[in-house]
Every structure is written in structure tokens, then in C-alpha cells.
Amino acid sequence: MxxxxxxxxxxxxxxxxxxxxxxxxxxxxxxxxxxxxxxxxxxxxxxxxxxxxxxxxxxxxxxxxxxxxxxxxxxxxxxxxxxxxxxxxxxxxxxxxxxxxxxxxxxxxxxxxxxxxxxxxxxxxxxxxxMRFSTGATAVKRMVDDGKLGEIYHARCHALRRRGIPSWGVFTQKDKQGGGPLIDIGVHILDLTLWLMGHPEPASVSGQTFVKFGNREGVVGLLGQWDPKKFTVEDYAVGLIRFKSGATIVLESSFAANIAKDEFYTQLVGTEGGAYLNPRDIAETRLYREESGMLTDTTQFGLKPNVWHxxxxxxxxxxxxxxxxSPVPGEEGLVVARILDALYESSETGKEVYL
Ligand SMILES: NC(=O)c1ccc[n+]([C@@H]2O[C@H](COP(=O)([O-])OP(=O)(O)OC[C@H]3O[C@@H](n4cnc5c(N)ncnc54)[C@H](O)[C@@H]3O)[C@@H](O)[C@H]2O)c1
Structure with a gap:
């Protein structure tokens, strides 16, 4: 000490x-x-x-x-x-x-x-x-560890903004940022999902990135006005990650897209139950199961407010x-980085990338 x-x-x-x-x-x-x-x-x-x-x-x-x-x-x-x-x-x-x-x-x-x-x-x-330190995330992690979800064989995770291209810092410059929404906000939801799934070993990644808004003049900027001429990152990314266990994750992340609203969640799909988690809003922490011949939805009461930082x-x-x-060791950050690198490579080559 x-x-x-x-x-x-x-x-x-x-x-x-x-x-x-x-x-x-x-x-x-x-x-x-x-x-x-x-x-x-x-x-x-x-x-x-x-x-x-x-x-x-x-x-x-x-x-x-x-x-x-x-x-x-x-x-x-x-x-x-x-x-x-x-x-x-x-x-x-x-x-x-x-x-x-x-x-x-x-x-x-x-x-x-x-x-x-x-x-x-x-x-x-x-x-x-x-986001691992969100009270909703801690609760879902306990559900997973208690076996309430059974085998988690798939997860869907979204970090989507309808019009949320950052207008400050270097968030739209590939050489300084490494990428767009995928490396900025997608990483949070991917890390959270990997942690909840117990860090299965990734096998391969297939993905696609798009630039459809960031490089255009006159697009609505809810986070201020960026310079479209200096926009060198993707504004949408989608990926399918396969794990050696056979499990999969589908990840989507955007700075701008024509969707109804921003979405930030992970949904774990297990043999005994499913969990839905928005780490930013603990009201959106739910468990879906089949019990005694009945489909049950569990919502939360009494989770403490988030103090994740x-x-x-x-x-x-x-x-x-x-x-x-270390509670979030570099090795786990490195796995996220390897998956991101593979997704970007897959988008460039049009092929699945094996890790
Ligand atoms: N955990 C989260 O939810 C979260 C949220 C926002 C940002 N971030 C991360 O935090 C990091 C910084 O983001 P930010 O929003 O604070 O950006 P920012 O641009 O507001 O701040 C970066 C700071 O670094 C300084 N800087 C630049 N070069 C430097 C150098 N050589 N030596 C010392 N200082 C230098 C800049 O002057 C600036 O003050 C990024 O990696 C970002 O991904 C994390």
C-alpha cells in the first residue's frame, strides 16, 4: 500500500x-x-x-x-x-x-x-x-456471470448518430484520429460488448465503411460545423466479427445517417436470456427471458446514477x-484495436480479414 x-x-x-x-x-x-x-x-x-x-x-x-x-x-x-x-x-x-x-x-x-x-x-x-463502469453495465455483467443469459452467441451493438459530426479537435482527420465514428464512439460499445461476453477470442472481421455526409457542403451539423474539405474519415461503419467460439457481434457506428434517432446500446442474445443495455441511460437496462412457460421482460429499479468516470x-x-x-488492461484495448484495424482493412479490400 x-x-x-x-x-x-x-x-x-x-x-x-x-x-x-x-x-x-x-x-x-x-x-x-x-x-x-x-x-x-x-x-x-x-x-x-x-x-x-x-x-x-x-x-x-x-x-x-x-x-x-x-x-x-x-x-x-x-x-x-x-x-x-x-x-x-x-x-x-x-x-x-x-x-x-x-x-x-x-x-x-x-x-x-x-x-x-x-x-x-x-x-x-x-x-x-x-462505459464498463456504468451502473447498468455492472448489473448486466452480474446477470451474465450469474448465468441468466446462458451461452451468449450473438450481440448487436449500435453507436449511431443521426447528425453528430464533431466540429472541434481532430475527430475528422484520419491521420490524427485513426478513423471516424468507429474509432471514436463505436469503440466504446464494442469494448463494452466484448467485456460483457467475457472477451471471446476474435477469429475474423468483415466490414464496410462509408463517406456519405462528412465530405459534403451544407449538411446539418448538430455538433457545430466541421470543414467538409478536411473530412478524411468514414461517417458510417458496419462490421461482422466472428469469434473462435462461434459467437458473433454485429457492430454499427455513425457520425451521420438518415435514421430516426441516435442509438447507443448493446443487445446480448443468449440461450437462456437476452439483455439490452444503454450504458448512458440506466433506465434502458432490460432482461428478456422465458420462464415457467411465459415470456418475461425485466426492467430495472434502484440502480444508482452513472458515475463512470x-x-x-x-x-x-x-x-x-x-x-x-489494471481494471481495463492495455491487452483488452489492443483486442479492440485489432478488430478495428481488420474492419478498416476488410472495407478497403472487400474481403473478410482473419486475425
Ligand atoms: N472516454 C470518453 O468518453 C472520451 C470522450 C471524449 C474524448 N475522449 C478521448 O480523449 C482524447 C482527447 O480528446 P478531447 O476531446 O479532450 O480533445 P481536445 O482536443 O479537447 O484535447 C486534446 C488536448 O491535447 C493537447 N495536446 C495536443 N498535442 C499535445 C502535445 N504534444 N502535448 C501535450 N498536449 C497536447 C491539445 O492542446 C488539447 O488541449 C481523445 O483520445 C479522445 O478519444 C474520450
Whole structure:
């Protein structure tokens, strides 16, 4: 057990750091569990203001200066996807634990390098798949573990926006983001589904991506106006993932599509029951079964409100303090990255990709 507060530093202090991570770390600091030692961000004006707001004593332009701090135990990497790998590898080389925002990296090659670096350093790597910490997800996981679904042989998962192309950051640039909705929001629902299914081993992936809206002028932008000339990612992706167990997942993800409404859910289909879960809305947590000759639908009462960022961050700190394994290990983030790489490759080649 650690005897002093765990020293934390941030690499990247943009939207996710300010809106979700820093408020939780502030709470943990008040509880004496952590010290927030410094923020590193190349946007000097913004990082200064953020440090003042969250009472963080030091800021750096170059994250490597942050890594040299004596009391630093762990870093939270909240930079864009193309800047996950190098800061994480440098942090491991400096002997620090790493929490990296999702996805693990631009692709599986980068992700594998991070996992190797974590092993070599003997430090923890946690990937920011926060939706596992939704109270609805925790309940469905218990149903699965209790055998209420039987054998889960299929899952359908959707992360669909009708008109939700991001207008900020690098979310529409393939070289910096790695892809479109699939790597941004599809990863969340895919990771959640893999976790609920007990991480079956993937065998092959077949998929298709589309660009039908992002590169067009005059399309409605409910999340602001992006630049269609700089739109280099897909705006719709669909994939069929086959597992060595024989199970399958169908995944669909969009930034824009002519559909009735946004959808965010996973539906597990099992021999003894089915579960429907929208991790963002715990009211949408349901179990479907056949019992005593009757078809039954179970809805939830009494689930606690979601505090998923707090859940993932407390688990990270607990793993460091207690020596427990990472609750969302890099290896599991790497499986998601391998599936995504295969889906993009399948779309390009028109063939099923074997893993
Ligand atoms: N878990 C979630 O639900 C969730 C939600 C949103 C974003 N994210 C992830 O968080 C990451 C960041 O997303 P965001 O929305 O905060 O983006 P953002 O653009 O708001 O913030 C990124 C920050 O990184 C800084 N940065 C860029 N290059 C840097 C460098 N070399 N060194 C230090 N800082 C640098 C930028 O100045 C910016 O402040 C992405 O990987 C994204 O996928 C996760």
C-alpha cells in the first residue's frame, strides 16, 4: 500500500481532461488519495487557465519535463489519438503508470508497442473504456456471470448518430484520429460488448465503411460545423466479427445517417436470456427471458446514477495503491484495436480479414 498520496500528472488538458478527469481528481485530492502535480499541454494559454481553475501548481509545454518530476507516480494521457503512443511509452520509460484515454492508440501496432512498454516497465496501463463502469453495465455483467443469459452467441451493438459530426479537435482527420465514428464512439460499445461476453477470442472481421455526409457542403451539423474539405474519415461503419467460439457481434457506428434517432446500446442474445443495455441511460437496462412457460421482460429499479468516470479513475488509483491488476488492461484495448484495424482493412479490400 502506498503511504503518501499518489502523484498524478496530465498530458493533454483539453475537453475530456477538464470536463471529466480533473473534477474527479480534485475530489480524490480532497480525500487525500492523490496529488495533482502538473498539467502538460502545448496550448500554453489554455493550460494555464485550467491549472488555475483546478489549483494545479505547475504546467509544462513539453510533457517530457512533466515526466521528470520526482513525486510523479502516474500520468493521465488525454491527448488526441495520434499522441497516445509516444507519451505513454515515454512515461513507462520514466517508470510511471499510465491511464490513456480511449482508443488505446491510432492502431494495433501502436497499441502493441504500448502494451510491451508497460510490461517492460512493470507498470499499469489502463485504457479509458469508462462505459464498463456504468451502473447498468455492472448489473448486466452480474446477470451474465450469474448465468441468466446462458451461452451468449450473438450481440448487436449500435453507436449511431443521426447528425453528430464533431466540429472541434481532430475527430475528422484520419491521420490524427485513426478513423471516424468507429474509432471514436463505436469503440466504446464494442469494448463494452466484448467485456460483457467475457472477451471471446476474435477469429475474423468483415466490414464496410462509408463517406456519405462528412465530405459534403451544407449538411446539418448538430455538433457545430466541421470543414467538409478536411473530412478524411468514414461517417458510417458496419462490421461482422466472428469469434473462435462461434459467437458473433454485429457492430454499427455513425457520425451521420438518415435514421430516426441516435442509438447507443448493446443487445446480448443468449440461450437462456437476452439483455439490452444503454450504458448512458440506466433506465434502458432490460432482461428478456422465458420462464415457467411465459415470456418475461425485466426492467430495472434502484440502480444508482452513472458515475463512470469516477468509477474508472477510482479503480485506476486503487490498482496503483493496492497492486491489483489494471481494471481495463492495455491487452483488452489492443483486442479492440485489432478488430478495428481488420474492419478498416476488410472495407478497403472487400474481403473478410482473419486475425
Ligand atoms: N472516454 C470518453 O468518453 C472520451 C470522450 C471524449 C474524448 N475522449 C478521448 O480523449 C482524447 C482527447 O480528446 P478531447 O476531446 O479532450 O480533445 P481536445 O482536443 O479537447 O484535447 C486534446 C488536448 O491535447 C493537447 N495536446 C495536443 N498535442 C499535445 C502535445 N504534444 N502535448 C501535450 N498536449 C497536447 C491539445 O492542446 C488539447 O488541449 C481523445 O483520445 C479522445 O478519444 C474520450
Amino acid at each position: 502506498s503511504t503518501r498520496p499518489i502523484g498524478i500528472g496530465f498530458i493533454g488538458a483539453g475537453a475530456i481532461a477538464q470536463n471529466h478527469h480533473l473534477p474527479v481528481y480534485q475530489k480524490l485530492r480532497d480525500e487525500g488519495l492523490v496529488d495533482i502535480l502538473a498539467l502538460a499541454d502545448v496550448n500554453d494559454a489554455s493550460v494555464q487557465a485550467t491549472a488555475e481553475r483546478f489549483k494545479v501548481p505547475r504546467t509544462f509545454h513539453d510533457y517530457r519535463d512533466l515526466l521528470a518530476l520526482d513525486d510523479l507516480d502516474a500520468v493521465v494521457v488525454c491527448t488526441p489519438n495520434y499522441l497516445h503512443k509516444q507519451p505513454a511509452i515515454d512515461a513507462f520509460a520514466a517508470g510511471k503508470h499510465v491511464f490513456v484515454e480511449k482508443p488505446i492508440a491510432l492502431d494495433a501496432i501502436e497499441g502493441a508497442a504500448m502494451v510491451d512498454a508497460a510490461h517492460q516497465a512493470g507498470k499499469k496501463l489502463q485504457v479509458g473504456y469508462c 469516477e468509477g474508472e479513475i477510482r479503480s485506476f488509483i486503487d490498482a496503483i495503491a493496492s497492486g491489483k491488476p
